[in-house]
Amino acid sequence: MADFIARAVERLRQDPGFSRNRYFHALSSPEGKRALRIHRHLRSLERDLSAGAAATVARDAERVRLVLRGKRSSRTAWLTRAEFRLLCTSPIVRAALGDALLEADLP
Numbered sequence: 396m397a398d399f400i401a402r403a404v405e406r407l408r409q410d411p412g413f414s415r416n417r418y419f420h421a422l423s424s425p426e427g428k429r430a431l432r433i434h435r436h437l438r439s440l441e442r443d444l445s446a447g448a449a450a451t452v453a454r455d456a457e458r459v460r461l462v463l464r465g466k467r468s469s470r471t472a473w474l475t476r477a478e479f480r481l482l483c484t485s486p487i488v489r490a491a492l493g494d495a496l497l498e499a500d501l502p
Contacts (some may be wrong), residue, residue: 396433396477403430404481409439436480440472444491452492 403422406413407430421427440461444450448463448470463470471474474482484490 396475397426399426400430400433401477401481402434403427404437407431407434408481408484433478433481434489436472437478440482441485441488443470445487448491450492 403426422431440463441450443463443465446465448465450464452461453462454458457476459474461472461474461479463472483492
């Protein structure tokens with residue numbers, strides 16, 4: 396993941412003042428659009444995990460597979476290692492993954 400994309404995703408996740416509308420020009424580039432898409436994807440995964448979905452984590456070459464199982468559905472998300480590290484910065488995600496995170500031998 397490019398340095399700009401990683402920094403933009405981090406700021407979108409941590410800084411509530413870093414909005415898409417205020418920084419329209421920076422986030423309208425292809426890299427900015429990718430950062431917004433990654434941010435929305437990670438936010439969606441975080442929402443599902445905080446809602447109580449059971450999760451399993453598996454490492455596959457350069458990617459991480461995250462399988463979420465809810466009451467009526469199952470969701471599989473493929474993340475790069477950098478995206479998974481960004482997802483794990485949230486205390487909600489770390490608490491929800493708990494043992495699955497330790498078993499996968501990831502950060």
